[in-house]
Amino acid sequence: MRSNPIYKRERTVGSRSIRIPMILTVFNCILALAALLNMYSMVAQVEVTAEIQYSAFLELYVFGAVIAFVMILFVMPALTAGSISGERERQTLDLLLSTQVTGLEVAAGKLMAAMHHVILLFVSSFPVMAMSFVYGGIRLWDLAFLVLSFLVAALFTACIGICFSALCRRTTMATALSYGMLALFVAGTYGINQFIWSMANVENVSYVNQIGGMGGQVNSGGFLYLLLLNPAVTFYEIIRGQLGRQETMASVGQWFGGRPDNPILGAWVPVSLVLQVLLAGVFLAAAVWCLSPGLPKGRRSRREKGPGAAK
Amino acid sequence: MLKIENLKKTYGKHPALDGLNLTIEKGALFGFVGPNGAGKTTTIKILVGLLAPDEGTVTINGIDAGREYQKIKGLVGYVPDSFGIYDNLKVWEYMEFFASCYGLDGLVARRRCTALLEQAGLLDRADFFVDALSRGMQQRLCLARALIHDPELLVMDEPSSGLDPRSRTEFKELVQELNEQGKTILISSHVLSELAQMCTDIGVIEQGRMVMGGSMKEIMERVDQSNPLLIVVRGSLDRAMAILRSHSCVRTISIKNDCISISFTGDSQDEAQLLQQLVDAEVPVTRFYRQQGNLESLFMEITDHEDKEVLQYEVKPDL
Ligand SMILES: Nc1ncnc2c1ncn2[C@@H]1O[C@H](COP(=O)(O)OP(=O)(O)O)[C@@H](O)[C@H]1O
Numbered sequence: 254m255r256s257n258p259i260y261k262r263e264r265t266v267g268s269r270s271i272r273i274p275m276i277l278t279v280f281n282c283i284l285a286l287a288a289l290l291n292m293y294s295m296v297a298q299v300e301v302t303a304e305i306q307y308s309a310f311l312e313l314y315v316f317g318a319v320i321a322f323v324m325i326l327f328v329m330p331a332l333t334a335g336s337i338s339g340e341r342e343r344q345t346l347d348l349l350l351s352t353q354v355t356g357l358e359v360a361a362g363k364l365m366a367a368m369h370h371v372i373l374l375f376v377s378s379f380p381v382m383a384m385s386f387v388y389g390g391i392r393l394w395d396l397a398f399l400v401l402s403f404l405v406a407a408l409f410t411a412c413i414g415i416c417f418s419a420l421c422r423r424t425t426m427a428t429a430l431s432y433g434m435l436a437l438f439v440a441g442t443y444g445i446n447q448f449i450w451s452m453a454n455v456e457n458v459s460y461v462n463q464i465g466g467m468g469g470q471v472n473s474g475g476f477l478y479l480l481l482l483n484p485a486v487t488f489y490e491i492i493r494g495q496l497g498r499q500e501t502m503a504s505v506g507q508w509f510g511g512r513p514d515n516p517i518l519g520a521w522v523p524v525s526l527v528l529q530v531l532l533a534g535v536f537l538a539a540a541v542w543c544l545s546p547g548l549p550k551g552r553r554s555r556r557e558k559g560p561g562a563a564k
Numbered sequence: 565m566l567k568i569e570n571l572k573k574t575y576g577k578h579p580a581l582d583g584l585n586l587t588i589e590k591g592a593l594f595g596f597v598g599p600n601g602a603g604k605t606t607t608i609k610i611l612v613g614l615l616a617p618d619e620g621t622v623t624i625n626g627i628d629a630g631r632e633y634q635k636i637k638g639l640v641g642y643v644p645d646s647f648g649i650y651d652n653l654k655v656w657e658y659m660e661f662f663a664s665c666y667g668l669d670g671l672v673a674r675r676r677c678t679a680l681l682e683q684a685g686l687l688d689r690a691d692f693f694v695d696a697l698s699r700g701m702q703q704r705l706c707l708a709r710a711l712i713h714d715p716e717l718l719v720m721d722e723p724s725s726g727l728d729p730r731s732r733t734e735f736k737e738l739v740q741e742l743n744e745q746g747k748t749i750l751i752s753s754h755v756l757s758e759l760a761q762m763c764t765d766i767g768v769i770e771q772g773r774m775v776m777g778g779s780m781k782e783i784m785e786r787v788d789q790s791n792p793l794l795i796v797v798r799g800s801l802d803r804a805m806a807i808l809r810s811h812s813c814v815r816t817i818s819i820k821n822d823c824i825s826i827s828f829t830g831d832s833q834d835e836a837q838l839l840q841q842l843v844d845a846e847v848p849v850t851r852f853y854r855q856q857g858n859l860e861s862l863f864m865e866i867t868d869h870e871d872k873e874v875l876q877y878e879v880k881p882d883l
Pocket residue numbers: 553554557558575576578579580598599600601602603604605606607
């Protein structure tokens with residue numbers, strides 16, 4: 254396979270722009286600031302009580318991981334939503350597609366460029382993250398697993414961004430829709446469970462009142478499994494697993510009314526990671542479909558009429 | 565070389581192309597002319613594989629563009645109506661990037677880029693950022709870029725719009741040079757006269773259909789035939805009108821501001837005779853001439869159906 258020309262160009266251009274260094278700086282500043290404050294308070298505590306709380310290092314690890322995760326969710330759509338619509342706005346997309354570059358290569362090149370930046374983000378934050386790793390009882394294996402989940406989350410959000418970028422004519426619209434879609438996956442799946450569960454509770458209570466006895470357990474039913482597509486829940490489960498059982502974090506299976514154990518609940522993290530990768534593939538395929546020249550009748554005209562078409 | 569048959573494309577309900585037929589021979593420099601919105605860009609986009617037609621076929625060198633568009637892309641070079649300039653890329657990187665889009669890299673790509681930049685007169689600007697170039701240079705860069713894979717057919721969509729006369733001339737020379745080197749070229753424009761000087765063939769498109777086509781020579785013959793004879797007379801027109809009405813070669817007569825415009829089917833000898841006749845009848849003729857070989861008026865005549873009558877009067881006598 255020949256090297257992807259789009260990816261190559263993105264690297265050249267990326268090395269010239271201030272954007273990536275800015276993101277790296279902001280990210281590492283936040284992380285370092287948190288770590289330093291954490292250390293400072295710890296030292297202050299040691300001075301008073303002469304006692305070192307190793308769990309504070311664990312807190313630092315969790316804090317760093319949360320920041321990194323939130324950063325990915327916020328940065329990736331911004332990085333990718335303009336990737337293809339930006340080409341369209343500069344009127345270079347037609348140029349690209351009139352060459353022997355395929356739609357798949359364009360989308361893949363953009364994805365690779367975005368992932369490149371995320372990996373850069375991880376690598377640059379390793380020194381700060383290592384602080385918690387030295388003292389905090391986190392194993393290398395744990396860290397590797399965390400990074401894997403970050404990569405999946407990054408892939409997932411990047412593919413959403415690229416999909417809308419290919420679909421919309423304007424970058425602003427693509428950005429808005431990408432964040433909207435992401436919110437749907439992160440907050441929407443949670444919200445719908447909350448809603449279903451409270452509805453079920455209301456029904457249960459009125460039922461209990463009618464028969465005048467004890468009601469059974471209610472839960473949000475099959476809607477819980479929508480959370481498999483929620484990267485934030487996957488992240489939560491990983492952190493929960495790494496902190497150990499003594500913590501007060503409830504597993505997903507206990508959320509929204511709880512339910513008996515089953516294989517999916519047992520293998521929540523791997524199942525959700527696989528599902529998210531698959532869904533990312535679907536988004537990417539949609540983007541490629543938008544770029545393919547053998548387009549079905551009328552599709553392009555609909556798209557070129559404006560961003561409203563993406564709804 | 566290129567054959568377009570019964571091409572149809574509708575945007576929503578609005579037909580942009582309505583059964584377009586077009587043939588271009590190898591080695592031709594084809595001028596594709598039509599007013600704005602006639603469907604030039606749509607045709608060209610289909611041609612380069614960016615748009616799928618609803619109906620009809622495009623074949624280039626016997627290859628069906630609808631089915632094997634990836635192959636077609638290797639045969640066609642495309643210069644769009646917008647430049648398609650990447651900021652943040654240098655001229656050299658720009659060329660190398662598009663070379664790699666065709667799978668060319670290493671020494672082959674470098675040689676090719678050098679040769680093309682040289683031909684476009686941009687070799688000394690290779691280290692400039694693309695968006696720092698002047699419009700004329702950007703246009704030439706775009707042309708060089710479209711030739712990176714040595715295509716057999718070069719398609720240009722309104723390439724000289726927005727250029728100053730000087731860069732326009734330079735660009736034209738470059739295009740002609742390429743044509744002489746054996747490239748088949750299709751160049752679109754909404755200004756016919758712009759293409760008239762360099763093209764070997766012309767096709768006029770109007771509302772998604774070809775309304776006129778042929779070699780430059782055929783077109784020019786038609787132009788001469790279709791141009792009106794203009795006569796300006798001092799004072800009363802009555803005597804002149806009487807003579808004109810009785811003349812056998814005169815088809816129609818129209819008058820505007822003392823200028824009589826007649827469509828006259830005769831040759832130059834008939835014209836001389838008519839003038840003699842007028843002078844003999846003591847008509848004070850101040851001007852008597854065939855309107856200049858103006859492609860534009862023919863173009864207007866073909867493409868502007870409603871305003872036809874008015875246009876006949878709006879002739880400025882330029883001797
Ligand atoms: N993306 C589009 N959506 C809807 N209508 C379009 C689109 N592109 C072109 N058209 C219409 O198709 C017709 C032909 O357009 P075009 O090929 O761009 O003409 P030209 O290039 O000759 O000026 C025009 O009437 C235009 O309004």
